[in-house]
Amino acid sequence: MALYVDITKKLGNFTLNVKIATGSKSTALFGVSGSGKSITLKCIAGILKPDSGRIILNDRILFDSDKKINIPPQERNIGYLPQNFALFPDMNVSENIICGLQKHNRKERKSLCNDLLNRFDLYEIAHLYPHQISGGQQQRVALTRALATEPELLLFDEPFSSLDSLLKQQLGLDLLIMLKKFDGEILFVSHDKDEVCKLCESVCVIENGTNTNVKPLDAVLDCPKTISEALLAGIDNIGKISDSNLSEFGFIVDTEKSPNAKYVAIKSDSIKTDGSDCSIVFETVIVDIIRDSNKHYIICKANDKSKHLLVFTNDLNHCINEKITLSIDSKDIYYLK
Amino acid sequence: MDLYPLFNSIRISLISTLIVFFMGIFSAYYISKAPRIIKIALDVLFTLPLVLPPTVVGFLLIKILGPNHLIGEFFLNTFGVRLTMNWWSAVFATMVVIFPLMYRTARGAFQSFDTTLSDTAMTLGLSGSYIFWKLRMPYCKQGIIAGTVLSFARALGEYGATSMIAGYTPGKTATISTTVYQLWRIGQDDLAFKWIIINIIISAVVLFFINLIETKYHHKEAQNGSLR
Structure with missing residues (x-):
């Protein structure tokens, strides 16, 4: 066949x-x-x-x-x-x-x-x-x-x-x-x-x-x-990588393994909000909260120029303008052409 | 009252409508598939008789079919048949005049055809002629019927080209329209009125029929619209 x-x-x-x-x-x-x-x-x-x-x-x-x-x-x-x-x-x-x-x-x-x-x-x-x-x-x-x-x-x-x-x-x-x-x-x-x-x-x-x-x-x-x-694959966060390895989301990425990568992609549920120790840790501010039927998302921003990042969370007590530390494991980052 | 003109008019209209039915449909179908330039050129040519004065059509027909001209001479010499001044000579005139009506309504109907139907039909193994007769024609049925009825009505009313190519001979080439003209010329207004009433009744019935088809058509379109 x-x-x-x-x-x-x-x-x-x-x-x-x-x-x-x-x-x-x-x-x-x-x-x-x-x-x-x-x-x-x-x-x-x-x-x-x-x-x-x-x-x-x-x-x-x-x-x-x-x-x-x-x-x-x-x-x-x-x-x-x-x-x-x-x-x-x-x-x-x-x-x-x-x-x-x-x-x-x-x-x-x-x-x-x-x-x-x-x-x-x-x-x-x-x-x-x-x-x-x-x-x-x-x-x-x-x-x-x-x-x-x-x-x-x-x-x-x-x-x-x-x-x-x-x-x-x-x-x-x-x-x-x-x-x-x-x-x-x-x-x-x-x-x-x-x-x-x-x-x-x-x-x-x-x-x-x-x-x-x-x-x-x-x-x-x-x-x-x-x-x-x-x-x-249903990945919500896709952002460009600049020449200085800075992603649109405001954190530095390691492009050593895939030097031709132009974009990074991160699933909303693989970003951790509990401050755990990962290869990438950065500070953001919550700009909005989305309550889907049975899911709970927060929209975060690292600084004025950076792109919004959609993050899944189980914690229902977040509020807008709250500062939050996000951590991402390097194995959860996809490098795209 | 001699009813020959009524019989002759209907006979001429039926024959010309029947021929133009096939000619109009096939021209419309093949032109829709032709390259753009040819399409535009043929479209102008085929629609021209609709806007030309019937006398111009009649004149051109005499210059082609008349006994001293091109085709007319050929037929007279070869078969001994004169193409003008017979009752059936009027068929040539009505055919030319009603062709654009049939052609344009058929073309409009074909344009509304959903080509994914014929695409899918081909993948099912259905032949081109099956698709044409069993899918395309039923789909465009109302438009084509309306065009045919309209062509028939127009053929009944044809005067200019008919009088030039078939003339007026009572009991031979007389039609309703040429009879009305003749009766008025010789001052028999009361008889002319009878023919006018007959003519109005036929035309009104035909137009009523077209209206009926169109309402049915819109009704069906609304039904089909819900699934597309």
Whole structure:
């Protein structure tokens, strides 16, 4: 099971230049909007034609600009789920699913469709039209329709972007259960770190049309190397390092181990407020206090010029303008390129 | 009262609408995929008959289809068929005049089509013609029906180019519009009035029908809007 992509495509001022080689069952392309994630998916599906490069799926060449190969989307055996699910509005749920059964003859389609409706718990809404069912049901139908083609690879474009967070959570679970039954590979595009962490085994970060290597998700979460990876790992404090090794947060960092580092990143929960003895200890003032539903954060500032630092604390007795000593262990500091 | 003009008008309008239905839809579809410069040039060319006076269209048609000109001469010599002054000659005139209406409404309808639907359909293995007839056309159905009805109504009312290329021969090329003109010219106002009432009734029914389609269309759009 492997997808290999090495393509370039120019669209106006934007140039996409991605190199992706996957190995695990589910891979995420993580990046902000406008980074080129969706274009990459469309190139892999065959909807857009790259300017040059190669796309290979399980030893089958789908696109090769040198050999002038460009397999049409109909024959790529790749499922594609766009953001809005793209259910066909003039067809009911069964008819939509039957569209995914083109490989089979007309007689088989009806019974295969019934099997799928049963398997994914859609029997009750089989006769309804897309505008008559809920967002979650629409997604289940779209996924069922894509799985009906028995694809080798399934492409997801921001499946939850338009949904509110409660529904998102529920759908995430539904999706996980449905995808467990799928043997193919999944490539998933997202700008939401929770989605990526929940659904994917490996991840590749894409920024301004170029990407990092595909890495196991755990490796990125344990040791982020770029700003995007730090965002993915949920690190709140990211600051620049000046030439004199002074970080934006107002403490001196030791850049001996990673001399090329341009940024430092510190998790809010690895900063200690109890004055314990660490390699970095510095004085700050509390400028604000945030009480989240069940968490408690303080926002600290070392001096007038320095950047705010978000610190997690269990101590509920802090007050604004209070002076506080922060300590950070050197192993809790991430150096980013 | 001789009802031949009514029969002839409806016959001409139906035939020209049927032909223009396909021509307009396919032009609109292929132009939407053409490079930008070609798109602009063809768009101007195809819309021109909408703003030109019908007499100009009629004049140009005579210069092409007339017995002493280009295509007209060829048909007369080869098949012995004269392209002008027959009842069906009016079909040429109405076709040219209503083509822009069909073309522009179809183009507008196609532009509203959500291309992720056709993208996804391709990945499901559906063919281009299936996508066109089963996805794109139903999606754009209301716009296209409205365009067709409007084209039919316009064809019924066509006078200028029709009178030039088919003339007025009672019982042969007479249509409602040319009959009204003829009756007024010879002072038979009461008979002209009867034809005018018939014409107004047909037009009103057609416009009522378009209105009905449009209200239904907006209703459906509102429903679909909730899921996009």
